[in-house]
Amino acid sequence: MYDCILVPTDGSREVERALEYAFELARTHDATIRSLYVVNAAGYGGLPMETALDGVSDALRDEGRAAVDRVEELAPADVTVETKVLDGAPSQVIVEEADPAECDLIVMGTHGRGGIDRLLLGSVTERVVRRASVPVLTVQVDPDEVDDRSEEPRLAAE
Template identity: 85%
Template sequence: MYDRILVPTDGSREVERALEYAFDLAHEHDATIRALYVVNAAGYGGLPMETALEGVSDALREEGRAAVSRVEDLAPADVTVETAVREGSPSQVIVNEADPLECDLVVMGTHGRGGIDRLLLGSVTERVVRRASVPVLTVQVDPDGVDGRAEELRLAAE
């Protein structure tokens, strides 16, 4: 059912909960994991000096390489992991990365915002769920979350 599973990571320990689901699915379906880290270029665009910008960009890319390398380190021996570090708007890069690679599924964590926070503050996960042309499995990674269950959401691209 699944051949390629895209797993965005921010390098945090909380994302490891989503990785567990991705690894289990990859094992069951003999699928390949594609670990993706997105350097959010907009986050440092207002810095005053070009050399400072280059330094920040290099540091963020290095952080990304470490994050996807961690996914490789955590993967069970029978699960193949590919890695990528991209630059841009996180939700857009994730959606774009899923399509060209013909991924069957995106597995990503959510911090479990609810109520008015969820309505006013669109998260990267919510944007991906709304725009992805493949199923998105969201995994609650917030340690204070209600129940920590995963739910699969299938939404057509707008």
């Protein structure tokens, strides 16, 4: 059913909960995991010097490389992982990368913000869910539960 599962990462430990689901699905369907980090340097465009922007961009790329390398480290030996670090608006790049010709499923963590937090901060996951042409599996990744989670992954509704 799935040949390629796209798993965007921001490098946080919370994303590891979503990875558990992705790895299990990859095993079940003999699918490849494509780990993606999106460098969103647009917010740094107002810096006064071009060299400062280059330095920030390099730092963000290094952070991205570390994030996708961590996915490779966590992957079970029987799961193939490909990695990409791309530039752009995160939700747009994720949707484009998951074009049906590339990936069959997106697995993303969601921090579960609601109300005014979601209104003010927006949600990359929500924008991806609304725009993606492939199914999106969202996994609740509450930072307070990262250290307390059980051995078996559970759906947020459980």
